Amino acid sequence: MRIIVVGGGSAGWIAAATLQSRLNGKGRGPVNITVLASPQTPPIGVGEATIPTFRSMLKSFGVSEPAFMRACNATFKHGIRFEDWSGEGSSYLHPFHRIQGPEMRAVVSEWLASDGRMPFAEAVSAQPTLISANKAPRHLTDPDFEGAVPYAYHLDADAFAEFMADHLIPQGVVRRAAHVDKVMRDEHGNVTGLRTGDEVLTADLYIDCTGQRSLLFEAPDWVSYADRLLCDAAVTLRVPSTKASPPPANFTSAKALPAGWAWDIGLRNRRGRGYVYSSQHCSAEEAEATLRRDEGVAAQDHEARHISFKSGHRAAQWQGNVVAIGLSGGFLEPLESTGLFLADFASRLLVEMFPPHAEAARMAPLAQRFNNVMAEMYDDLADFLSLHYQISNRSDSAFWRKASAPESASPRLQNLLSMWDLRPPSFADFSFRYAPFSHQSYEFILLGSNWRPDGVVPGAAGAVLPKHVADLRRRLLMALPDHNAALP
Known part of the structure; x- marks a missing residue:
């Protein structure tokens, strides 16, 4: 079977690695996998914190833990410390060990x-x-x-995508740099090809890892959690480490602020700072000013990046011969670091539901089960974050x-x-x-x-x-x- 993964970020390479390791092993096998990365659309570069399931995922891929940590400037994570969530000066911990x-x-x-x-x-x-x-x-x-x-990691998400590409390409996974100009469909809505310049690429199954654009989907069938998860934007800073910088912390910090909360994630070469906020309660300019004040002098001269998102998921994340994984399938918010987990879980679930036949019509029962389980997962996680x-x-x-x-x-x-x-x-x-x-x-x-x-x-x-x-x-x-x- 031929598979094209559209999107060269963390979700795309997690999907490719899961399919490769579980269906092909360590070399070429019955599934031909191509990762299509657009040079015009750089990865979003967020998702710098993980939960302990990330270790099991990496182990299943057959990578070296020291090599992964070196390549991704990774540090260890024991859990999340919530500061000021129960009032100014309060603090509590959500550790991974019990x-x-x-x-x-x-x-x-x-x-x-x-x-x-x-x-x-x-x-x-x-x-x-x-x-x-x-x-x-x-x-x-x-x-x-x-x-x-039990432990997890803080990591550089951009470097992680490159690390996984370097791991998979020798095993037969193909990486192509091409921008999708047009998605071609049949009368039933199934994708028949992807036009990239003068070429049309075809596959039996397409995996959409294009982020919130959801390039391969037509219907805006969105299940929103905006009524319970109010945050819909973030402003981020990358603060390089210097000789005077404190060593990276072995936990993620989540500090309550007037319109949301701020993260502080220490990598080996820098710190990731971000303010997740509700755009109905705070402007982008106010959010950036608040984050810079919270960071202090170290925030000077560093460019801020603004990101908007919507909390929810596609009602049907597998439609016809297209499966959404990562942000194209849904997103909650950065709290509790569920973004990369959801890409991992959806990829593993796809393997469990992997179709034995290439005909889109015969995939329908598997797609239905996939969609039901993913919807339950999003509902469960949304309630945990809302708590x-x-x-x-x-x-x-x-x-x-x-x-x-x-x-x-x-x-x-x-x-x-x-x-x-x-x-x-x-x-x-x-x-x-x-x-x-x-x-x-x-x-x-x-x-x-x-x-x-x-x-x-x-x-x-x-x-x-x-x-x-x-x-x-x-x-x-x-x-x-x-x-x-x-x-x-």
């Missing part, structure tokens, strides 16, 4: 009965301590993509008042919050088995914000750190290398 076991069953109830001075994450995870001590998540002798605790705003406890601006209003939550999330007014989140509250964030992730957000069920008031005494948690933290502190020493 200690399991029978002895942990009572920790949540014991913490809820305490005075809350010990952050919840410290009672159930070793990563808050590892972040404070600036430790790496893995020993230098660990096998690739394995560590003492952060719903429980923010901020009312100091019009944006935060609207974002935290009950009507800004979906009926499903409203129902979950009603249940959680009675007791903490439970495994039984969720049935979508593909979700990357479990009920324990919801607990990190809820309890990190000092939420408590109705009738549960803070106690007079502080929470007691479980002995096995303290022992694990002590062992990891002694064994794990310094983050900055581990990177070279």
Whole structure:
């Protein structure tokens, strides 16, 4: 079968690598894959933070972890620190590590009965301590993509696309630099060819990774989340590192600002700064000025880049012989770093639904299942992101008042919050088995914000750190290398 992936950014190369590794192995196979990258449309270059599933993805591609980290100026990520989301001066952590076991069953109830001075994450995870001590998540002798605790990365998205191209081209994946001038279709709407200058390129299956342009799609069948995820724009800065710069942090910072929130992501050669905001509550000029003030002197003389986006997804991300992956299929917002995960998940799902025949009409049942699962994934992630705003406890601006209003939550999330007014989140509250964030992730957000069920008031005494948690933290502190020493 012949496949053309249109788009040479991160999503395009993730799609190509997934198809190559799972259908062809390490060389040429039954699927011919071409990545069509337009020299007139540079990659968007965002998506600099990931979640732990990214490690499994890279491992399945057969790449070297040190080579990936060197090529992409990558650093380790233990989780996300939310600053000022529950009011100025507040802070809580969503780490990737959660200690399991029978002895942990009572920790949540014991913490809820305490005075809350010990952050919840410290009672159930070793990563808050590892972040404070600036430790790496893995020993230098660990096998690739394995560590003492779960971890993800910060990376240069542009460099990542080039790294994957260099990995795949020797295996038989073809990269072509060409701009699509016209999409040719038959009477049923199926794509019959792509005109690039004087040439027409044809395939059996086309994968649209052209970003928000969705070049290969005709119908604007958009399911919007604008009613619950208000942010629809971002302004970004790239701040180069100097000898005087602090070392890159081993976590992503997400700081609440008047009309949204700002990220701070440390790479080996620079820091990525960005302000994600609602254009209904803040102009682009105001957003850029706010980000520059927040960054301070280091923001001087660096060009800002403005990006607009819409939160939602295509109702049908597989139509006929075209599949949308990445921004062309949908986007939520940068919070919790789900962008590259969604490209990875859609690519893996496409392999599960991969058609044995080239006829577009015979792909319809597989396309229907693909579309249903992707819609569920977007709904699930949209609710998880919306939760952060719903429980923010901020009312100091019009944006935060609207974002935290009950009507800004979906009926499903409203129902979950009603249940959680009675007791903490439970495994039984969720049935979508593909979700990357479990009920324990919801607990990190809820309890990190000092939420408590109705009738549960803070106690007079502080929470007691479980002995096995303290022992694990002590062992990891002694064994794990310094983050900055581990990177070279």
